[in-house]
Amino acid sequence: MNSENFTKVCIYGAGAIGGWMGAGLGRVGCQLSVVARGVTLDALCRHGLRLKQDGRDSTFPVHASADPAEFGVQDLVVIAVKAPALREVARHIGPLIGPDTVVLTAMNGVPWWFFQGFGGRFEGQRLNAVDASGEIGAAIAPAHVVGCVVHASCAATPGCVQHHFGNKLILGEPSGERSERVAQLAALLLKAGFDASVSGQIQKDIWYKLWGNMTVNPISAITGATTDLILSDDLVRGFVSSVMLEAKEIGARIGIAIDQQPEDRHTVTRKLGAFKTSMLQDLEAGKPLELDALVTVVKELGALTGVTTPFTDALLGLSRLQARVRGLY
Numbered sequence: 001m002n003s004e005n006f007t008k009v010c011i012y013g014a015g016a017i018g019g020w021m022g023a024g025l026g027r028v029g030c031q032l033s034v035v036a037r038g039v040t041l042d043a044l045c046r047h048g049l050r051l052k053q054d055g056r057d058s059t060f061p062v063h064a065s066a067d068p069a070e071f072g073v074q075d076l077v078v079i080a081v082k083a084p085a086l087r088e089v090a091r092h093i094g095p096l097i098g099p100d101t102v103v104l105t106a107m108n109g110v111p112w113w114f115f116q117g118f119g120g121r122f123e124g125q126r127l128n129a130v131d132a133s134g135e136i137g138a139a140i141a142p143a144h145v146v147g148c149v150v151h152a153s154c155a156a157t158p159g160c161v162q163h164h165f166g167n168k169l170i171l172g173e174p175s176g177e178r179s180e181r182v183a184q185l186a187a188l189l190l191k192a193g194f195d196a197s198v199s200g201q202i203q204k205d206i207w208y209k210l211w212g213n214m215t216v217n218p219i220s221a222i223t224g225a226t227t228d229l230i231l232s233d234d235l236v237r238g239f240v241s242s243v244m245l246e247a248k249e250i251g252a253r254i255g256i257a258i259d260q261q262p263e264d265r266h267t268v269t270r271k272l273g274a275f276k277t278s279m280l281q282d283l284e285a286g287k288p289l290e291l292d293a294l295v296t297v298v299k300e301l302g303a304l305t306g307v308t309t310p311f312t313d314a315l316l317g318l319s320r321l322q323a324r325v326r327g328l329y
Contacts, residue, residue, distance in 0.1 A: 006188050007031055010074045010096050012089055014040055014049070014064075016154035016278075017106055018080030019161035021169075023051035024192035025078075026060030033071040034064045035092075041066055043159025050160040073098035076185070078148075080106045082282070083130065083293035090139035102181055103140055104171075106148040108217075108278065109210060109293025110301075114203060116142040117175030122254060122304070129297035146182055147172050147202035149209050153275065165272075168195045172202025204256040211247055211258060212265050214294045215240040217279035218319035221289060228274040231266050240266075242311040247298055253305040282328075289323045291316065 009030040011022040018034075026032045026049065036044055044064035051058045063071065074096045081089055097103065105111050112131035115122045131137055152166035171186050173179050182198055189196035199205050216227050219236065223229075231237050241262035248258050279289055295316045302309035323329035 006075045006102075006185065008071075008074045009033070009076045009078065010035065010068070010071055012068070012077055012079045012093065012096075013081035013085070014044065014156075014159070015080065015082075016156040016161055017150055017152065018078060019049055019156055019159075020051065020152065020154045020163055021078055021080065021106060021194075022062070023049055023053075023058065023060055023161065024189070024194055025076075026062070027058075028188070028192045030076075032060060032062040033074070034062045035066065035068050035071075036064050037066045038158075040158040047159055051163065052160065053163040068092050069095040071096060074101055076102050076104060078104045078106055082288070083107060083109055083290040084288040086112070086130075086136050090136045093139060097140070097144060101144055102146055102185060103144040104146050104148050104185070106150050106169075107293070108213065109290060110206060110297045111147065111293070112136045113140075113142055113145050113147075113174055114206070116145070117173065117177075118203060119175075120255060125304070127297055127300060129292045129300045142174065145174060146185065147174060147206065149199075149202065149205045151209070153272075155281070164275075167193075168197075170197055170199050170202065170205045172199035172205065174202065176201050201256065204251075207247075207251050207256045208258060210294065210298075211244055211251070212269060213277070214247065214298060215243050215315065216269065217277045217294055218289075218291060218315055220277040220280040221283045222319055222322050224280065226274040226276055226280075227269055227272065231270055237266060239311065239315075243315055246302065246307060246309045246312050250298065250301050250305050250307045250309075253307065254301070283323075283326070286326075287328065289319070289328050291319055291323060291329060295319065 009025050010033040011018045012035045014034045014036045048059045049062045077096050115125040149170040151168035153164040155162045171182050186196045186198050216230050219230050244262040298312050
């Protein structure tokens, strides 16, 4: 399969990131199918997929349905849902996957396949925080999975995506292999206008992104604050740093060391200015919060690696309570 043979593409989750990626792939002629529901499905059927970017408003035709069985086997399936929706995806994704289908996971947090092909003492370890029953791993075999770390900010209304900033996609096989299919997929995404690159250890890129957003996301949900306010408060920033140091030690023990200190990452985040995290946006919209893939899993990994996590535990307890009170967890 070369990049031209990624013809049939299904976006599973037509929110901000899924819609943005789908629009790019539609721009280069891929046959787009989109799994959606409710008002988003209605908007896609009526108007197609709209993208607002760089002052331009573009529309791309899509075949949209709530039933993946309508689409048949795809060359590429992009999963861009929030982690709480994954079990529902696992129950319905089967008709989209054939022997050669690539399933690209463009999601926040630690994925269910994190230790598949990882090697070492944790090879194949299932993470209960993200796939306690094993249902997701059983529905989407590891051989189909390619990881994707997204560095972009987008917002969505039904059927329409507004791109704010960032254009980076990092791809990688869970095993770290420099496979032909990943090279071809990266070439397709470059052609589609994304800053796409291939990683030799995609888990490290996942962990590095998590290292920043596992703290500001739940703190923003608890407080309602934008990221600039979170990092401008000395006491809150100190708490954030303490959580990050726990995660840094966990990463070192599983073989994905981070060669920065928390203040280095705070400097990067501050440059992005004042913005609402995705978790705060979900809270305000009354959507389930993806705490397990961002925080609960870090607590679990701490237990697996022998790292005590009192600050992570406090963050999890407070944010989980906030979400439960609102019926979002």
